[in-house]
Amino acid sequence: MKKKKLFLVIIALFMVTSVFTGCSEDAEKSKATDFNYDRDITVAARDAASGTRGAFHEIMGIIQKEGDTEIDKLVTGALEFDTTDKVVTAVEGDKYGIGYISLGSVSSRIKAVSVDGVEPSVENVKSGEYKVSRPFILVTKGTETDLVKDFLSFVESKQGQDIAEEMNYISKIDEPAEYTSSGKSGTIKVAGSTSVTPLMEKWQEAYFKLNPDVVFEMQSNGSSQGITAAIDGSYDVGMSSRELKDDEASQLNRYVLAIDGIAVVVNNENPIDDLSSDVVTSIYTGEITKWPESK
Amino acid sequence: MDNISKHNNAHEKLMQAIFFLSASVSVIAVIAICLFLFLRGFQAISEIGFSEFILNEKWGPTNVPPSYGILSMIVGSIYVTGGAIILGVPIGLLCAIFLAEFCPPNIYRIVKPAVNLLAGIPSIIYGFFGMQVVVPFVREYFGGNGFSIMSSSIILGIMILPTIITISESSLRSVPESYKEASFGLGATKEETVFRVVVHAAGSGILTSIILGIGRAAGETMAVVMVAGNSAMPLDKIELLRPIRTMTTNIVTEMSYASGLHQLSLIATGAVLFVFIVILNTALSLIKSKSARN
Numbered sequence: 001m002k003k004k005k006l007f008l009v010i011i012a013l014f015m016v017t018s019v020f021t022g023c024s025e026d027a028e029k030s031k032a033t034d035f036n037y038d039r040d041i042t043v044a045a046r047d048a049a050s051g052t053r054g055a056f057h058e059i060m061g062i063i064q065k066e067g068d069t070e071i072d073k074l075v076t077g078a079l080e081f082d083t084t085d086k087v088v089t090a091v092e093g094d095k096y097g098i099g100y101i102s103l104g105s106v107s108s109r110i111k112a113v114s115v116d117g118v119e120p121s122v123e124n125v126k127s128g129e130y131k132v133s134r135p136f137i138l139v140t141k142g143t144e145t146d147l148v149k150d151f152l153s154f155v156e157s158k159q160g161q162d163i164a165e166e167m168n169y170i171s172k173i174d175e176p177a178e179y180t181s182s183g184k185s186g187t188i189k190v191a192g193s194t195s196v197t198p199l200m201e202k203w204q205e206a207y208f209k210l211n212p213d214v215v216f217e218m219q220s221n222g223s224s225q226g227i228t229a230a231i232d233g234s235y236d237v238g239m240s241s242r243e244l245k246d247d248e249a250s251q252l253n254r255y256v257l258a259i260d261g262i263a264v265v266v267n268n269e270n271p272i273d274d275l276s277s278d279v280v281t282s283i284y285t286g287e288i289t290k291w292p293e294s295k
Numbered sequence: 296m297d298n299i300s301k302h303n304n305a306h307e308k309l310m311q312a313i314f315f316l317s318a319s320v321s322v323i324a325v326i327a328i329c330l331f332l333f334l335r336g337f338q339a340i341s342e343i344g345f346s347e348f349i350l351n352e353k354w355g356p357t358n359v360p361p362s363y364g365i366l367s368m369i370v371g372s373i374y375v376t377g378g379a380i381i382l383g384v385p386i387g388l389l390c391a392i393f394l395a396e397f398c399p400p401n402i403y404r405i406v407k408p409a410v411n412l413l414a415g416i417p418s419i420i421y422g423f424f425g426m427q428v429v430v431p432f433v434r435e436y437f438g439g440n441g442f443s444i445m446s447s448s449i450i451l452g453i454m455i456l457p458t459i460i461t462i463s464e465s466s467l468r469s470v471p472e473s474y475k476e477a478s479f480g481l482g483a484t485k486e487e488t489v490f491r492v493v494v495h496a497a498g499s500g501i502l503t504s505i506i507l508g509i510g511r512a513a514g515e516t517m518a519v520v521m522v523a524g525n526s527a528m529p530l531d532k533i534e535l536l537r538p539i540r541t542m543t544t545n546i547v548t549e550m551s552y553a554s555g556l557h558q559l560s561l562i563a564t565g566a567v568l569f570v571f572i573v574i575l576n577t578a579l580s581l582i583k584s585k586s587a588r589n
Contacts, residue, residue: 042440047525047548048357070359077537079442080525082548086426093431094440 035095035271037293041283043078044090044099051195051223051241052084055134056100056262058242060277062284075286088265095267096291098283103133103261104168112263114274125170125261131277133261136169136196139230139238139252147186147214148236154179154207155257163202169258185213192219192226192239199258200239227252329569336566339363339559348563354527354540356549356557363560365542365567367527371444372513372541372571374533375523378448379455379512384505386452387459391501394460395467396489414457422521425450430522439536442524447539450518455508462507466500467493499583506579510572516543542568 046053057063063072081087084101091097092109099110103120106112112120115132124130138155140148154160157179161171190200197220204216219229223240230238231251244254264280266272272291282288340348343363351364394406429449434441470493478488494501524538525548533539540548546561546568 040440042442048355054357068359072355072358076528076532077524077526079440079538080527080540080548082520082525086521089426090442093427094434096440 035269035291037291039096039291040289041291042090042094042097043075043284043286044087044097045074045078045080045284046084046087046100047080047082048072050082051134051193052100052102052262055242055260056132057284059132059134059262060281060284062281073285075284078284091265091267095269097267098280099265100132100262101265102168103170103263106263106265109268110265111268111270111273112265113272115264115280116277117274120261120263122170122261125259126172130261132264133170133259134241135172135243135256136164136193136199136258136260137240137242137244138196138255138257139227139240139244139248140236140255141230141233141251142253143233144236145186147184148188150182150184150211151188151207151214152237152255153177154210155203156255159206160203160257163206164199164258167199167202169199169260172256172259179210181210183213184211187215187217188237189217189235190219190226190237190239191221191229191235192237193223193241194220195223195241195260196239332562332566332569335559336563339556339563340566342556343560343563348560349567352530354545356560361557363556365545365560365564367530367533368540368542368545368564369567369571370530370533371523371528371539372543372568374444375447375451375519375539375541376509376512378444379451380505380509382448382452383455383459383508383512387456387504387508388463388501390456391460391463391467391504392489392494395464396485396493410457410460413453414461418454418515418517419521421450421454422518425518425522433536437536439534440524440538442522442538443536444523444533444539445535446522447519447541450522451512451515454515454518455511458508458511459504462504463497463501466497466503469500470496502579502583506576506583509575509579513572513575514543514568516547520544520547542571 046056057072057074062074063070079090081090084105087099087101088105088107088110091099103112103122103125106120114120115130118124118130120130120132125133138152140152144152156173156176158176159179161173161176165171190204197218200218204218208214208216219226219235223242226235226238227240227244227248228238229235231248238252241260244252264275270291279288279292348363348365349369350366351362352366353362353364354367355362390406390410394403394410398406425446429446430441432441433439433443433446433449437445474492474496475488478492483491519541520543523541523544525540525544526538527540527545528537542564545564549557550561
């Protein structure tokens with residue numbers, strides 16, 4: 001019993017002292033700002049169900065397709081966060097971190113790097129030079145009612161596109177026309193991408209203000225499901241945050257409404273300003289574990 | 296007269312019904328949750344296959360074909376909870392003993408409210424503290440990138456302190472004074488009395504506090520999701536300083552976007568967690584009743 005007691009006291013002392021020594025060293029070490037190229041890269045990704053992740057991993061070739069199989073090769077030990085903000089906080093706090101977030105969420109807390117020499121700016125995404133972006137698409141079967149057509153023309157109008165830009169997406173329509181209320185009534189059924197849903201809700205809200213007799217039915221269940229629903233006609237409009245596959249595209253009318261750029265972000269103290277897409281892919285698949293020293 | 300007693304009778308009946316209803320709410324809630332978890336969870340497990348779900352360490356719900364193995368998360372939950380117990384129980388217990396037996400009143404006035412305050416801090420704040428302070432601390436002094444079993448255990452260890460301290464302290468205080476007097480009477484010192492008599496007599500209360508602490512640690516989500524890193528690690532790659540995904544963080548990170556079988560598999564993860572906690576509680580209360588009989 002005596003020994004047990006002594007043991008417990010020693011553990012307690014050890015814990016207390018380790019906390020205090022930790023604090024004092026903390027102050028000294030934080031002064032060192034040199035970038036250590038021997039440290040492992042901290043890879044931050046999004047959760048498996050995220051639309052941003054789906055698009056980014058697809059564009060960067062992190063998802064590898066072999067025949068019928070499709071495997072996400074994200075490196076073991078990569079951090080996975082359920083929100084953009086947690087990715088930002090993780091990269092902000094870790095000098096050796098890398099992450100990807102929607103272009104609209106880039107702030108001074110982290111640094112967005114160029115990919116293949118192209119800076120991630122609204123202009124470059126719009127012109128298509130910056131490749132890491134995904135379209136927000138609406139699809140219809142082509143047999144839609146006038147009401148649905150009217151809603152789509154609203155979405156493509158100046159008012160509709162202003163809403164998209166307010167939400168930090170990039171308008172894809174040059175010189176959109178002014179929308180005037182049609183006073184139609186009826187129901188519009190929309191289904192699909194959870195990433196497009198917030199934008200769609202804003203559009204519906206604004207459209208409803210102009211046409212109070214219109215009722216929306218909305219299902220937020222993922223791009224693929226929205227596309228399927230549009231093809232089989234159970235919904236008027238499908239939302240997708242990914243490009244259509246060839247067999248889907250042949251059956252549908254496609255409206256690109258906005259573009260969401262995905263920025264590759266690193267810590268502000270990281271000297272790197274430009275990464276090739278190959279390097280980004282290698283980092284995310286674990287072929288590279290340390291920051292490349294040149295550039 | 297008759298009227299009044301009738302009125303009283305009706306009144307009493309009504310109040311009885313209200314009390315009964317209040318009592319049934321928690322029971323109904325438990326039953327409803329169980330039904331929901333197990334019906335939906337069973338659907339997923341039968342579709343995926345039991346061993347494919349429980350004993351498979353590969354989690355890739357978006358792969359084609361998808362794989363839904365949660366073994367690494369079960370192990371992750373066990374490690375993180377274990378870590379929290381290793382850190383939290385000794386500190387909490389010693390603190391409770393100090394508060395109950397050795398603490399001068401003027402220090403008690405500071406420590407006790409601090410412990411209570413610790414219990415009231417929302418878990419998201421713990422998570423934020425963990426992400427901003429504990430994670431960089433672990434990264435700097437222990438290595439890795441900081442998002443790890445260790446960080447999670449530290450945060451959870453702190454979070455279970457109030458549970459352990461409060462319940463242990465009250466059970467230590469409820470040990471009859473006569474036990475101590477008997478011990479002193481036999482010539483034991485204060486320390487001997489406390490550690491050999493009081494702690495022993497309060498054993499079942501202390502064990503209860505540990506059970507509740509384990510329950511809290513295993514079920515904690517918001518704080519862990521911010522410090523664990525949430526990587527579903529293959530079993531052979533799990534290390535103290537590497538990221539980990541627990542069952543709770545698996546649910547919370549993917550629930551918002553998941554659909555179809557993926558969503559059902561997350562509910563099934565919840566069912567497994569539920570079973571996990573029930574087993575834990577039953578095992579410990581068995582130990583408790585055994586020690587009570589001895």
